[in-house]
Amino acid sequence: MGGASSRDQSAEASNTSLFSEDELKNLKSNFESGGVEKVTPLIQKKVNDLDNIELNIAVTGEAGTGKSSFINAMRGLQSEDKGAAKVDNKETTVEPTEYKHPSLPNVILWDLPGIGTVKFPANKYLKEMKFKKYDFFIIISHPRFTENDVKLAQEIKRLGKKFYFVRPKIDTDLDAVKRERREFKEEEELEKIRSYCITSLQEAGISSPQVFLISKFDLHLYDFDRLSKVLEDDLPSLKRSVYILALPNLTLEIVEKKKKELKKRVWMLASLSGVLGAVPVPGVSLGCDIGILIGGIVHFRKCLGLDDASLRRLAKKAGKPVEELKAVVKGPMVGEITPDIINRLAWGTSAVVISGLELALDLIPVVGSIFGAGSSLLMTYKLLSGALDDLTENARRVVKAAFGTDENDPK
Known part of the structure; x- marks a missing residue:
């Protein structure tokens, strides 16, 4: 029985x-x-x-940090594909821009302009970006998280929304370390970078920050699986299902x-x-x-x-x-x-x-x-x-x- x-x-x-x-x-x-x-x-x-349920994912960060590459990778696209977000080191996003999933159009990734620019100073950013519509936020930064990233996270938290810090281009960082050192242990280097990011954010006033190291070229490597599992746990059941089905x-x-x-x-x-x-x-x-x-x-x-x-x-x-x-x-x-x-x-x-x-x-x-x-x-x-x-x-x-x-x- x-x-x-x-x-x-x-x-x-x-x-x-x-x-x-x-x-x-x-x-x-x-x-x-x-x-x-x-x-x-x-x-x-x-x-x-x-x-019909929509999943709205906000992706924000300063110009050149890898927002567009992340948005494309999450949709299984490359920069030259039709409908891909434009990859540029200059801030070309002047308003929230939506990018729908190619197979499931109810999943939308939003490219938000970087906070703290002349057009979007920090004190006006939240109102202009209409934060309440997004289900969660991905804050992307490279090579380090900035004061503006911290301000943004604090405001998102005040609204009761979830946010996650993503450090992209980790494969590029590791390649640079390999060229400099004779002895190289990937896991140790990853932990050093991760710990540095977490400590910096904690010192800036973010308690228990969640930081994920990813590669735009090999999305399934490094911390992407961990990021995905955290998102699945944090999303309500219906949106969790939509998120999983939209994964490449x-x-x-x-x-x-x-x-x-x-x-x-x-x-x-x-x-x-x-x-x-x-x-x-x-x-x-x-x-x-x-x-x-x-x-x-x-x-x-x-x-x-x-x-x-x-x-x-x-x-x-x-x-x-x-x-x-x-x-x-x-x-x-x-x-x-x-x-x-x-x-x-x-x-x-x-x-x-x-x-x-x-x-x-x-x-x-x-x-x-x-x-x-x-x-x-x-x-x-x-x-x-x-x-x-x-x-x-x-x-x-x-x-x-x-x-x-x-x-x-x-x-």
């Missing part, structure tokens, strides 16, 4: 963390009083929220995180697909909304970086021919998703016996009850789960082909 209870709690956490405790109680209450039809609007609202596919760990987030959508989309506008697939007794099912698969593919534009960006980043990455992408999920493909998948799925025990272990009780309302929901759930598994495996192969290593393979 104890083991089953632990497994159920784990399943609840993994499948429903996009819902608050009150929302889950509301789902259960509505299902008990009105069945699947009554919970459908609640699930539809949550899906709409996920599709630099490591196998990122791919696994994306799969975990997308898995949370599977049962919601299956519920809607089994209830709304039931359109049967020709040749199979499967009541579902084909548009929702196909739309879900296309969304999974885009988030996992398997659309053509994403593959081209990753190939360019990795310095590989895009054909080399495309060559490892296999299966029906990566081409045009048609009712005929859904039909063939459904025939294969119909042979799978879906036991009540499997659902009890995989879904929380209220969701299990919803699925018990009709076999079409079970079928759609299996179709979406299978598609997500297939796409995730393709994304893994692409990352391995791009970077040629398994060292970041999650254990």
Whole structure:
């Protein structure tokens, strides 16, 4: 009994963390009083929220510190790509400039002018930049954090917002040290730089500053993974999900995180697909909304970086021919998703016996009850789960082909 209870709690956490405790109680209450039809609007609202929620990331710092390069790297772009932020050592930003994520346009990185310039003195900066609209702030500086950076952090803190100090170009700094010294230990040098930054900020009045050392060329190295984990912990659940899905596919760990987030959508989309506008697939007794099912698969593919534009960006980043990455992408999920493909998948799925025990272990009780309302929901759930598994495996192969290593393979 104890083991089953632990497994159920784990399943609840993994499948429903996009819902608050009150929302889950509301789902259960509505299902008990009105069945699947009554919970459908609640699930539809949550899906709409996920599709429409914005994540606004403010990136600020003085000219030449690497703001534009950071913004481009976070979107998987290089400086010469269409839509990339202009990389320049002169302060060219005269007002907040938005840069939307190329695949998820509801994720927006904002390039803010540097604080303390003639046009934006420190005492007017906050009002002009409309700080309240941003979810968190990245304060970028190189080679050291300045008095203006400290003032900015203090004002952000006063507003109750999160901020993080980023020191870019760390690979350049390390290369300079290597040329000067015969003996060089990278971890020791990184710790020296990190400690210097933290101590300087503490002496300037910032308590417990969070400093991250990154490279604009190799974003996945050094402190980027630590920065990403801190952001995930600090963001509320819905925005955390959006942030993870917007990350460039630099490591196998990122791919696994994306799969975990997308898995949370599977049962919601299956519920809607089994209830709304039931359109049967020709040749199979499967009541579902084909548009929702196909739309879900296309969304999974885009988030996992398997659309053509994403593959081209990753190939360019990795310095590989895009054909080399495309060559490892296999299966029906990566081409045009048609009712005929859904039909063939459904025939294969119909042979799978879906036991009540499997659902009890995989879904929380209220969701299990919803699925018990009709076999079409079970079928759609299996179709979406299978598609997500297939796409995730393709994304893994692409990352391995791009970077040629398994060292970041999650254990």
